Amino acid sequence: MNVMAHFFEDNRSKQFVLVPFCVLSQAFHAKGLVKYDWGGVVKPIVQTLMDFDVNIIQMPCMETLFMGGTATGLNREPKGMSHYDTPEFREACRSKALEVVEQINGIVQNGYQVAAILGMEYSPSCAVKVQYPPRKDQTNRGVYMQELINLVEEQGMDIPVLGINRRGIGPTVKRLTNILQTATSQAIHYRS
Template identity: 30%
Template structure:
């Protein structure tokens, strides 16, 4: 098999929806079409780790960006990304192209253009209905994507970002078609 020397980095949950917070899997058939398109275009796929899963495990509650915006979580993100940064540097040194990093909009970690936001803290059971209803989507990246962008910028590595919006995954497919 001839190597394409084209790679993409993808958010963990795009390849493994089991890693998501229970109840958050949407339009899996459309995600599968995106993954099929990547394979059809002969991209090597590097699955990034899920910082939420690697820190809190599978039985975690849903969080918002503000809950992850701590020095501890950012350090965790830097640490788990380091081996992938090493791969990026190594691949590029021998002529491979990293064509895109594909994240998942709405995620407090892997959102590219959008993330979930609210001022939540304390016991989940103690949150009042209006506090729960304060959840909103804001036009910002998630914490893991912010950390990755900062690391890549410091290393002078440019990798285009593509957002998969699970409510409208067709936009991501169009961008991948152009790679």
């Protein structure tokens, strides 16, 4: 093999996964919500993403932004859906979700694949389908995730969405692994 040719080969991964901001930085959670073995990144999730060698995009932390940014937002108390499900917060979420969808469009237009969008269960912003306490009469999806998924669906994009449940991380890792295996085999199929 020509060693120089190999050196200059572009070896970038063609796959992306979008993650909530706190997956790479749990200090951005509201106070008292980081109770697991990993205090920085959500290790089992990040390890799985690393194992599959995907590009990771950190989506915005809407609660921190809405609380005035990092200086004030990092110190916020945990609040539920009744606090965050307001027209103002929803509008802020939609506006950021639009930027994220624009990014997804650019990725896809350039021949890359968005293998998954991850959410964070129990979050009034980023949950995919679990809240505590559960909402019987309304969706359990967080406000940011509602806006993001609506926009993705409006654009006719079919991207797997998975909520990370830190209280039972094993099943989440299993589902993520399945999603990434499927994405990898599709990518191989498209190449061949």
